[in-house]
Amino acid sequence: MIRNDVAITPELVKEHGLKPDEYDRFVNLIGREPTITELGIVSAMWNEHCSYKSSRIHLRGLPTKAPWVIQGPGENAGVIDIGDGQACIFKMESHNHPSFIEPYQGAATGVGGILRDVFTMGARPIASLNFLRFGEPDHPKTAHLVSGVVAGIGGYGNSFGVPTVGGSVGFDKRYNGNILVNAMAVGLARTDEIFYAKATGIGNPIVYLGSKTGRDGIHGATMASAEFDDASEEKRPTVQVGDPFAEKLLLEACLELMKSGAVIAIQDMGAAGLTSSAVEMGAKGNLGIELDLDKVPCREEGMTAYEMMLSESQERMLMVLKPGMEKEAEAIFHKWGLDFAVIGKTTDTLRFVIKHGGEVMADLPIKELGDEAPLYDRPWVESPKQPVILPDSVKAPMSEAEALLKLIGSPDQCSKRWVWEQYDHLILGNTVQTPGGDAAIVRVEDGPKGLALTTDVTPRYCEADPFEGGKQAVAEAWRNITAVGGLPLAITDNLNFASPERPESMGQFVGCVRGIGEACKALDFPVVSGNVSLYNETNGQGILPTPAIGGVGLMDDVALNASIAFKSEGEVVILIGATTGWLGQSIYLRDVCGREEGAPPPVDLVVEKRNGDFVRQLIRSAQVRTVHDCSDGGIALALAEMAIAGNIGADIAVAPEDMPLNAFLFGEDQGRYLIAADQDAAADILYEAGAIGIPAAMLGVTGGDALILPGRQAISVKQLKATHEAWLPNYMTGKS
């Protein structure tokens, strides 16, 4: 039992993750020494995870507006208009630290949290995606973490009933002690039925909904805001436990309640639970909040105010209801077997008052808890520029065919079927394009509209040049959406970085954010929601800078889509975009030559847009049904994936004479697409591209049962496929 009148010592302050000057700031703000409950509350509100104190100043530079943006960052999720009175609501969020400590529950509650963010705003979730990074395969923990995280994501999403349609999985030693688990949820709502967190009206009832409050997850947000060390395993009790069944009921009950017209404001209890949700509702509405904790449904007896305010028990919501509608609301929640309790009211005092057992346990100024959180302009240094690696300087250690086989079966480039087969990606019956392509496509209701969805970033580019890497992450998401025929509309960003207190990693953050902003502006692709995850490091070893981008695009007619699979024999393979043979930071250089060096490929955003707009128009006019963007592994890897997906080979006879073959095939120049079209269409496409100055080159013709690279290097599609599919299942069963 934690009494409310314990003396606040410097040790206690430190344990709460507050720096001495931050504590002093708080004492000055309230004009007295805080109670322990108050200390808990402020530690929850002022940690990095909730306050964005190191990142806010830089995030301001991101473009967040466009005519189709209904709600940008600052709410539970971003909202965009997709026409016909429909809105797409989406966000991505990290659950890195909990997933490292307890992979199944950490990942499961990550999915649960982001789904809740989306349906809190009135949307029915229609798709889920993720972005995962694990340590090197040989690390003793990696297989265990992959197994637990994948099972957790599936376990939650499958039961909840949302298709998990896309994602990204990769491995690198830099994530050995700090994996990344970023989950993205996408929902659908009517544009005139969107719900916000802002409370209105004085004396309105504040209602607690959902599961009961337990002692799990206390200080989860504080844990997420600290570096890891060897003792981090002991933090397992701060990981929450998910109950997808409760969440499914909560979804149905919330949507039903929203339809009844009883809801004024709603906020899910995510990080920092009851504290954060109540403060946000009050602060946004310029109102005070008074809570009586005696009314909070508890799972365990004897819970203190401190514990209740900091619990991160899952599947809970807070609402402000229209007065007089409590009975109706209660009936809906009881129908779904969920707890419902009026636990407080809005006030005109602008104070956050917590009562328990008849006593006032906390009495704090509500606006200041949010608005007066510390704001840091942390010192940062620019990452040193890397030299450009010229194509001629990279000697081929093996034939191109051997290199391709090596890459197609490598941990990062191999098929991730073992992962996505554990996710129900077909439920709801709208998955037009399943995992394994450039972007997933989900139809919107009965169509013809649809959404193209993807998650992307190339962390090694970001480390070598944060600005270019940030640009590339956005450009790649834009390109992947374009490659299936979607019009890219907006992104959510999940900025995973190491400690902001080290100028080098802060510099990576600043550079990446600037690059992201630049690309978003140039591509008309604003940021509408996001999440910042700092302190991703263990024992001083930071992760690769990893600003994961979740992109959403609109398909006017899902029937007019493209996929990566070769569709028939005798089609002409055309490369759109210019190739210089850029091998710096390429997968080829890293995995075939064993060199992690050089400047990453630059992204020319004007060219990116021009090439992409051209390709999208080809898909939308039904001239082309086969498109694959060129990214990791360049032309060679893209060709192999197209052949594998379609089970059709191709003869690639043409290679430029002024460039080494390895650089041509494996270079990672940006803004490029491979397309396949029948002979007549191909002639038109080459002509059209030429007329507007877009580089377009015929590389070869589809057909046969082998991919034949220039120089008559043939690999059978069967062998490509077997190699591509083998690594991950073998690894997970201990065979590789």
Next chain:
Amino acid sequence: MKSAIIVFPGSNREGDMVRALTSAGSDAQKVWHAETELPKGTDLVVLPGGFSYGDYLRCGAIAGRATVMDAVRAHAARGGLVLGVCNGFQILCEAGLLPGILMRNANLKFICHRQFLRVERSDTAFTRAYAKGQAIDVCVAHGEGNYTADEETLKRLEGEGLVAFRYSDAQGHTTPDANRNGSMNAIAGIYSTKLNVLGMMPHPENLIEDLVGGTDGRGLFESLVSSFPKAA
């Protein structure tokens, strides 16, 4: 043809089922699990996929004892048609309407993938639009689909021709690779003795459109609708 889709807390493919039945021409409506009666004139009862009651205790165990199940049992006893898909199949087994049980998949993991089924007979209300021996391309999405029964039950199912579908390859051959959840005799679905109750793990309701993977699932719903005279 009038169908009632039972919704339990945790059901999640009820919408997919409504869509499949409606597009085949059925008047499909959802029925809450706490009801004591089925809507008047119900021809077909469907227990849809999902995780009823969170799959807690055992898959289907709690739903199998839900209030509405008495009405479903009575409907089946009258010879009325009942279809249980995925979690619905698990519920039918738990409710005593079908024999056997669905165990954890052989690899102990949830699996979602496209799957061919061999249609074992085409003379039932559920399969008349198919040909006997035809391989249909549908999908599965389950963690516990490993059909298991005692020897005597299996013998009876096989002997009386009560196996509805088997996991197969594209040519309709049953192979170990095609039977990924490890079901006995590659059983994907079974009938009750009177052929009026069908339980199956795969999801025909997700394969009803070319744009979303194919139409091989349509036959099941068209069979059902064509089993009843059209309402005037």
